Amino acid sequence: MSKKIILTGDRPTGKLHLGHYVGSLKNRIKLQNEENTKMFVMIADQQALTDNADNPKKIIESVTEVALDYLAIGLNPAKTTIFIQSQIPQLAELTMYYMNLVSLARLQRNPTVKQELISKNFGESIPAGFLAYPISQAADITAFEATHVPVGEDQKPMLEQTREIVRDFNRIYQKEVLTLPEIVLPEKNQGRLIGIDGNGKMSKSLNNGIYLSDSPDEIKAKIMKMYTDPNHIRVEDPGQVKGNVVFTYLDIFDPNKEEVAELKAQYERGGLGDVKLKLRLNEIMQELLRPIRERREEFAKDKEEVYRILKLGSDNAKEVAAKTLDEVKDAMGINYFK
Numbered sequence: 479m480s481k482k483i484i485l486t487g488d489r490p491t492g493k494l495h496l497g498h499y500v501g502s503l504k505n506r507i508k509l510q511n512e513e514n515t516k517m518f519v520m521i522a523d524q525q526a527l528t529d530n531a532d533n534p535k536k537i538i539e540s541v542t543e544v545a546l547d548y549l550a551i552g553l554n555p556a557k558t559t560i561f562i563q564s565q566i567p568q569l570a571e572l573t574m575y576y577m578n579l580v581s582l583a584r585l586q587r588n589p590t591v592k593q594e595l596i597s598k599n600f601g602e603s604i605p606a607g608f609l610a611y612p613i614s615q616a617a618d619i620t621a622f623e624a625t626h627v628p629v630g631e632d633q634k635p636m637l638e639q640t641r642e643i644v645r646d647f648n649r650i651y652q653k654e655v656l657t658l659p660e661i662v663l664p665e666k667n668q669g670r671l672i673g674i675d676g677n678g679k680m681s682k683s684l685n686n687g688i689y690l691s692d693s694p695d696e697i698k699a700k701i702m703k704m705y706t707d708p709n710h711i712r713v714e715d716p717g718q719v720k721g722n723v724v725f726t727y728l729d730i731f732d733p734n735k736e737e738v739a740e741l742k743a744q745y746e747r748g749g750l751g752d753v754k755l756k757l758r759l760n761e762i763m764q765e766l767l768r769p770i771r772e773r774r775e776e777f778a779k780d781k782e783e784v785y786r787i788l789k790l791g792s793d794n795a796k797e798v799a800a801k802t803l804d805e806v807k808d809a810m811g812i813n814y815f816k
Contacts, residue, residue: 485624487520490540494547495687497671497680503551510558517558518622524563528607550774555787561795568799572617579646590635616640620656621799628662637661651809676705676723701760706752713751724755
């Protein structure tokens with residue numbers, strides 16, 4: 479059986495929330511324990527700086543927060559290489575070589591980039607680094623010879639761009655140097671978690687998330703404000719299940735699916751209040767997040783150890799990336815003094 483190599487990660491723009499847990503973090507724990515699998519998890523601070531260059535402090539502080547969240551959910555540095563993107567200089571050099579293989583028009587056509595440019599509202603002031611970050615992403619993936627890259631459906635065009643770069647490089651330099659990665663999409667209804675306000679996905683920028691580090695009181699307060707059915711005014715009124723965020727969360731997090739089905743039927747008939755539903759969800763979320771929060775608090779007591787883990791992971795990642803870069807330069811014929 480050939481070895482599976484996985485690259486995944488997050489932009490450090492704040493603490494991680496339940497949306498991250500459902501969309502990727504939970505699955506990473508499963509992947510790190512699979513046989514014949516090696517996983518690299520990257521804290522993508524360079525990518526985060528492409529649209530936060532005027533506020534570097536936010537990114538610097540968030541690196542530690544993301545690392546704490548990783549350790550708290552159970553990522554094990556003995557099994558998974560956790561590293562910081564900016565500490566691997568080979569990634570920037572690979573990005574430079576790959577830039578010559580991609581046209582400006584191709585970057586502008588990328589559906590994910592187009593959508594994000596609209597959401598960021600750059601206008602005419604688009605940072606070059608932001609526009610080119612699909613190329614940087616290709617460098618990240620290929621540097622570690624990733625065979626599989628888990629992404630959300632909205633990131634699929636980014637991986638297609640990487641696959642184009644891999645094919646073009648191997649064709650132009652007539653050598654199968656770069657590994658063609660497979661796109662791993664989430665299972666149906668597992669890729670995105672709606673925000674507590676019912677408005678789009680859970681997002682730091684929309685301030686509609688429950689964070690892995692939230693206190694019990696914060697969790698309960700957020701759940702009690704959750705969007706339900708605005709027309710369900712009295713307990714005895716029939717309620718709408720579709721679009722009801724509390725039921726969306728119960729479907730995902732409540733292990734007792736039979737009881738959830740009964741609650742839905744009762745809610746639709748009338749006779750079940752929103753408060754009772756929210757209190758049930760609160761119990762479930764408290765049970766899920768308590769051990770994560772407690773582990774996080776323990777790791778936070780020794781920040782030096784957290785940085786030691788990140789330094790060791792970054793050193794290991796640098797060795798792997800250096801080997802790939804050397805092979806790339808060999809294929810290009812620019813290892814002049816070798």
